[in-house]
Amino acid sequence: MTFRLWSPLKRTAALGALLASLSLAPAAIAYGAADVPDTIRVAIFADIGSKYKSLISVASLSSADGMALVFASGQGNAPISAVSPGQTVKVAPDGYRAIVLETADPSAAISVLKKMQASTAGAYVTKLSKQGKTVYQVAEGGFSTAAQAASALSKWTGAGVAGGVESLTTAAVGGPLALEAGPYASEFEAQNAAVQFGNANVEAFVARKLSGGKPVYVVRAGQAADQSQLTKLQQTVAAAGLAARAPDASEPYVVLRQDLTDAAGATAPTYALSAEAMLRADPSGENGIQLAERNKRTYRGSMEVRILNGSLAVVNEVDLDQYLYSVVASEIYAGWPAEAQKAQAVAARSYALSLGMNFQIAHVVDTTVSQAYNGISAETEEAIAAVEATSGEVIVSGGKIVNAVFSSNAGGITADNKTEIWRGDNSFLSTAVQSPDSGPQEGKLDWYKAALSTGEVGYIRSDLLADSGQKNAAELPLLKVTGSDVAFRPGPAETNEPIKRLSAGMLVVPLDKVPEYTNYSWIEGPFTAEELKTSINKRATEATRIQGTLQTLEITGKGPSGRVTEIKANGKTVDVGAPDNWRGALGTKSTLIDIEETGRFAIAGADGEVRQYPEVSGSLQVLGADGAAATIGGGSKDNLFVLSGSGELRAATADPQFVITGKGFGHGLGMSQWGAKGLADQGYDYQAILKYYYNNATIEKDGGE
Incomplete structure (x- = not known):
């Protein structure tokens, strides 16, 4: 496939013509048509x-x-x-919980809590009164089902997190089923009632409900996980001479607990x-x-x-x-x-x-x-x-506020939503219009893709290389390193950790010259065949997933802006749903891309027969300049340098690998944020910018403003 080189966008004649109809002066805003909430x-x-x-x-x-x-x-x-x-307040579901421990020792409870918090954010210690003493329950919750709580309880007991601590009760699953007493005139009265239930060895908490639209205090007694536990609870409460009813499960309430959640x-x-x-x-x-x-x-x-x-x-x-x-x-x-x-x-x-x-x-x-x-x-x-x-201002089309999607950087041209992204048909989105998005590239240096004498391939910033005046045995020009300890990186960006450091005067073979990696222009890879196959198959429909080894990956369809609409793997179309899903499938910033298949090339053998790789399997015997033969392929990680008939040198690989070059960041529909900046820098006001990216739309203001 063609390896496209991108250069920063200039303000082209086409862009200028499209903008010519837009005034630099603010237009009048229509009032009253839009309904904008407060x-x-x-x-x-x-x-x-x-x-x-x-x-x-x-x-x-x-x-x-x-x-x-x-x-x-x-x-x-x-x-x-x-x-x-x-002051901090916590809000949680009154759901099911795994009660791991009940102890009168707060330090022991905190110790167990810390162990649980190492692997869950749902652990807590509840302070309550039972049988005239303050006790501490260590639990994880609140789960939406008893089965989930039981699974958590099994995990904690199996891990022995409460080992060495004597528990006042058996570890159990607690739930939201409870008996209710009250209402009470004050929180003080409700607290006293909760203590009475606690004296009967029943967990009890003050709760709030609404009665006639007014909040009242009640006590919720017990933590039953099912109806059988609730029935047993009713018997315990009745035996203690306490009055409580089983409330309707649909009655809303909020329970107030005192929880310990930190080591202090x-x-x-x-x-x-x-x-x-x-x-x-x-x-x-x-x-x-x-x-x-x-x-x-x-x-x-x-x-x-x-x-x-x-x-x-x-x-x-x-x-x-x-x-x-x-x-x-x-x-x-x-x-x-x-x-x-x-x-x-x-x-x-x-x-x-x-x-x-x-x-x-x-x-x-x-x-x-x-x-x-x-x-x-x-x-x-x-x-x-x-x-x-x-x-109060919104973008309106057809009497409705539009779904004004936007993205970070359109890569120089916006997308066509009918064919390239989500296959919609929103006439208010400008289609394939040029966008001045090159801002991220401003002030950045180009980088050389270069090969060392060892065969390693990487990137060197262009200001760190100069023409040596020399050529190698293949009559290719050589560049020399001008600085000391120069970084040789796997990609054209300072954020990439160097593969190695190069000394001043070292000679390298330039393979390409590319822009620095930004959200406007970028290079990803090389990816191995297995890496891309795994990523693509996660998003592909079952019928179109890649079978066997990924050998070839070709872009076979593009839309009006040049974004991908179809890709074939091993000659068969892969369906990932909407074309924008290729961003996730390939792990790229946008779908405005080209794919270089570094393992795809044709070689004429000594017998004159042309062999197409990777269609031909097996290793490749290469005769070096010293006359010695070397084996490449069959799992070898060596780079292969192919000189075309026109004298262009290309870094290839004997096994299938893929390098993806692209432009832009995001889906590319609607307004480009970097494009908006570019237009503002040229003197256009926000209304002109919006009308450029949102076609057949007006800016309207809420009538209440």
Whole structure:
């Protein structure tokens, strides 16, 4: 296959012609047509099936300003607690749990906890009162099924994590089935009632419920995992002369536990939610809420925690523009032109709103599955200014806010969504238009792909080589190393660890000259046949998976922008679904690529017969300049240098290997972020930039603005 060399994009006549119709002056914005909400819902953790899955067993919330906790259910919302500044509260499912140990020794409990925390984030110690004493239960939870908890319990008992510690009870599976007493007029009364159940050797916790839309205190007694355990619990409670009922399983509640979660033995209020309950944390000031499990990031707006599809879900409900402060700053670089930042703000706002509640309980998620959202710490002054300057503005086509997809770098030309990416038909996306994306390449040096006398092939920065004035035995020019201890790297980038270091004056044979590796122009590989076969087969349909050894890999179809639409392996078409899936299958930044098959070549033997590799199997006998024959192939890792009839030298391999060259980063549809910067640098305003990348669309502003 052809090995294409890429050079940084210039502002071509075609690009200039396409932009000529766009004014440098801002156009009028249409008011009233778009319906832009004030807030947006962002799923940070949730199980939403194939669309998104990011799971945690507990959510740890805190705020420098303090928080107000609100309990919500189908009966309404009601405040239940005020959290002090800096205090952490934890929220978890009231599900099934593996109770590994119960002890009166807090240090022993913490010791076992530390062992469990080495391999799970779901371990905790609960402090409670039983038979007049304070005891500590070490457990892992909350699982959505008893079987999952039983499996965890088996693992911990088998590992002997509680070995040497005398337990007050037998290790067991606990569950969310409990008896209920109350309601009580105050938390104090509920705590006293919980102690009475504890004196009867029954675990008991204060809980909150809604009654008539108002929060009340109750006690939930017991941790039964099934109906037989619940029946036994009822007998124990009745024998102790205590009154409690079996509540309907659909009644929402939140249990308050005191859990120890660190080696210091500090307790944190833990709220365990029933399947129908939801807890909302509202910040008391401007400093936002920290979610420890998301890299300790702090977010504006409220945090909602609930159970969804059997797992804990955390949703950030936040002012739309405040959400965009972080998105714009997370998606593009600080210091970029203001018009590029504004273009990103409008595109991100449109994208976020275009699909409605696309994630069941949220509009978007916080990763690049939607768009990057990293909380308050990511915000920049430029991003905030861009969002506020475009507040309420969205891209509209056909009376609807468009799904304004964007990518990092289009590699000089945007994609055609009909044939090249997801095979859609969205007329608002400009197709195969040139994009000034070469920014990452600016100021970068070219690199030489070169061969050493040992046969090793690697890359050397161009400023570290000079013409030696000499040629080798094949009459090929030689370059000499001009510096000392020069890095000879496996790829054209400083981030690649050197293969070796070269001394000043060493001679090398130049094979190629390529741009430095960036998100605009890049080279990946070489990949072995087995590496690519494994990666491709993970994504290929069963009927089209590669069988046997991967010998050849050819691009046999490209769309209008030059992106891959079809690839054949060993002469047969491989189906990976939408063409954009080739990015994952090949492990590349984009699908604007070419594939060099280094093990594919033709050689004329001494008998004049032409042998096509790799169609011909077996080893290859090569006669060197010294007259000695060498065997190459059959598993040999040696490089082979092929001189074409036109005098071009090529590094080949006797066994199938593959080098992929390409341009761009991302799917390439819609706005290119680097292209937006390039257009802004040329003086175009954000409206012109958006109209360039989103065809047949208008920019409209919410009528309420």
